[in-house]
Amino acid sequence: MTASDSLDAPAGIAGQLSRGDVPLMRRASLREQVRQAVEELIVFGKLAPGEHLAEESIAELLGVSRQPVREALQSLSVAGFVDLRAGRGAFVHEPTAREAREVFHVRALLESDSCRLAAQNVDDDGVRRLEDIYAEGHAASQRGEDPRRLLELNRAFHRAITEIGANRVSLALLADLERRAGWYLATIIANRAPSSWAEHRAILDAVAAHDTDLAGNLMLNHIDHSRDLLEFTGQ
Amino acid sequence: MTASDSLDAPAGIAGQLSRGDVPLMRRASLREQVRQAVEELIVFGKLAPGEHLAEESIAELLGVSRQPVREALQSLSVAGFVDLRAGRGAFVHEPTAREAREVFHVRALLESDSCRLAAQNVDDDGVRRLEDIYAEGHAASQRGEDPRRLLELNRAFHRAITEIGANRVSLALLADLERRAGWYLATIIANRAPSSWAEHRAILDAVAAHDTDLAGNLMLNHIDHSRDLLEFTGQ
DNA sequence: GTCATCCATACTGCATACAGTATGGAGCGA
DNA sequence: TCGCTCCATACTGTATGCAGTATGGATGAC
Missing domain, CATH: 1.20.120.530 (GntR ligand-binding domain-like)
Incomplete structure (x- = not known):
């Protein structure tokens, strides 16, 4: 530690490093991971336009429960990748x-x-x-x-x-x-x-x-x- | 029924009315109703910027479970009305x-x-x-x-x-x-x-x-x- | 008095359970 | 053969349960 360090900031870790310098790999929420996964499946054609995305089947595919899948699908709906039909669930959007x-x-x-x-x-x-x-x-x-x-x-x-x-x-x-x-x-x-x-x-x-x-x-x-x-x- | 009716379309209700002519008051999903309700509370100042929106308290206020509230808050987050902090939940956005x-x-x-x-x-x-x-x-x-x-x-x-x-x-x-x-x-x-x-x-x-x-x-x-x-x- | 630590609390995030509904096909009548 | 009705099925929408974690104040050390 130099003299200036002890003057500019309190001693210890906080004096040498600032917030975010050591990013932990705290993984994103499941719904975010699911959103990315499903979006990739759509973008790269693994899921065809018009296809029905049943929550249960996606949940099983990714090894999670329906809940985060559901939230991911709602997010993808806002972004224009899927359409939500009331009572029917999510379908891959068919772009015109x-x-x-x-x-x-x-x-x-x-x-x-x-x-x-x-x-x-x-x-x-x-x-x-x-x-x-x-x-x-x-x-x-x-x-x-x-x-x-x-x-x-x-x-x-x-x-x-x-x-x-x-x-x-x-x-x-x-x-x-x-x-x-x-x-x-x-x-x-x-x-x-x-x-x-x-x-x-x-x-x-x-x-x-x-x-x-x-x-x-x-x-x-x-x-x-x-x-x-x-x-x-x-x- | 006129002659042209029987020529243009099959007899019965379908021949006289078309889809959507008699709209039923099927109310929107709870999450949509919750979204609108919370957005109004924010827009008209009942919920102040920075305020913490605990899922449970909103659910109780509106007489629904946490689930639709949760989804509504995520939707409001996309629209810029609330901020979601990981692990902390939703807070009314503070516009600058x-x-x-x-x-x-x-x-x-x-x-x-x-x-x-x-x-x-x-x-x-x-x-x-x-x-x-x-x-x-x-x-x-x-x-x-x-x-x-x-x-x-x-x-x-x-x-x-x-x-x-x-x-x-x-x-x-x-x-x-x-x-x-x-x-x-x-x-x-x-x-x-x-x-x-x-x-x-x-x-x-x-x-x-x-x-x-x-x-x-x-x-x-x-x-x-x-x-x-x-x-x-x-x- | 000041600072770090510990812990009770509250709330989120995810999982599961349940009720209601859209749908397609079997069955029945014309 | 055609069309309507009814029903089994599958899936959504909502509710509830549970484990994990962020937080702020109490507690104790210096």
């Missing part, structure tokens, strides 16, 4: 082309706004963070890593932009919209990745240069391209 | 000025977009519907009816615009955002109402005239005015 268009439209609105804000607010630290994610994502897409990983990196880039934009309400809404968009795109994300990261590069540069309008417009076009690809593949 | 700004910002984005779409899509039927709501709302605000009613009519107008704009994803997101904004504004909605309906009038005219840009901009300003009022009153 129109709905996909709408999701991308709203996402484009919110993200291009966030991107404008990001271009205004970004500092050196933010630029560095974006560069790191870009480097990793660009490399992963060129190596052709598995779709799950590519999807994750794609989300990381978009989320970082939104976080720098610093509108938490928007961030929360986009979290859901991105997961839905990811579902619609899941099967084609691998093909999309290369050109996608080229666009990410341009967005990053505009944000770093504080070019508000350019950043917003590039993000708008970027998301439009995703949507166009969706329509082109007829999904 | 920043958060209120963000909600209004996002709402302005989505609603002005919806309003542009509405100006594109609106037909005579839609204009009539807006006129009806406007007439009722304008009258109610001049008579100075109770805040609950004014809030409801305000929402009806905005929802009608969004429905005519016909982006269901946006509609769903705005439903939550409007309820949150309504909470922030609850105490001052009565004062706001008169000028608010004057602005609604202008928006309606722009939509009816299919003036896309004007409609979008008016809605943007309209929501900015709400937000400004919020900041002016220091809430």
Whole structure:
């Protein structure tokens, strides 16, 4: 312990470490784990649109009781992955082309706004963070890593932009919209990745240069391209 | 029964009435009723920000078991009315000025977009519907009816615009955002109402005239005015 | 007096139990 | 053969039970 330590803070563990420095692996609640598990099953096609998700069967599949399953299904309903029919239970949502268009439209609105804000607010630290994610994502897409990983990196880039934009309400809404968009795109994300990261590069540069309008417009076009690809593949 | 009836459809009740013509008062699920009840208690200040919402006490208050209460609280958490702390349960959310700004910002984005779409899509039927709501709302605000009613009519107008704009994803997101904004504004909605309906009038005219840009901009300003009022009153 | 520790309390999170209802097919009549 | 009725089945919606844990005050050490 140095002299400054004893002056700045009380002695002991609390003086050297701060809250969260040593994260325990306290696992998330069962309902959250169930939510993630079922969402993955849906996103990666293990559960087909229209399929009936009986609470009991999912509970048995995951080795838990109906209760956390029930709560997870209600959460997934809000996020647009399942539909709850009164008295019938949960069914995997059947996305329509129109709905996909709408999701991308709203996402484009919110993200291009966030991107404008990001271009205004970004500092050196933010630029560095974006560069790191870009480097990793660009490399992963060129190596052709598995779709799950590519999807994750794609989300990381978009989320970082939104976080720098610093509108938490928007961030929360986009979290859901991105997961839905990811579902619609899941099967084609691998093909999309290369050109996608080229666009990410341009967005990053505009944000770093504080070019508000350019950043917003590039993000708008970027998301439009995703949507166009969706329509082109007829999904 | 006329001749055409027997040709167009089978005889009997099914031939004369169609699905939904005779709505039974099958009440919503308990969790939905609980959600509405607790949300009202929060919005109208009966439950103060920061207050701990113990499942048992709410269950007792409403005469139901903990189960539907629990599910209602999780739903309210998604909507931003309560915070769930792991292992502690639900607490009435404590909105910050920043958060209120963000909600209004996002709402302005989505609603002005919806309003542009509405100006594109609106037909005579839609204009009539807006006129009806406007007439009722304008009258109610001049008579100075109770805040609950004014809030409801305000929402009806905005929802009608969004429905005519016909982006269901946006509609769903705005439903939550409007309820949150309504909470922030609850105490001052009565004062706001008169000028608010004057602005609604202008928006309606722009939509009816299919003036896309004007409609979008008016809605943007309209929501900015709400937000400004919020900041002016220091809430 | 101050600080760490211990413990009673209250409440959550999950599991289980029970009652009510939507559904599809068997059975029956026309 | 066609259509209606009735019923067995399965599953949801709600209630209750139980184990684990966060918390704040009491207690004791320094």
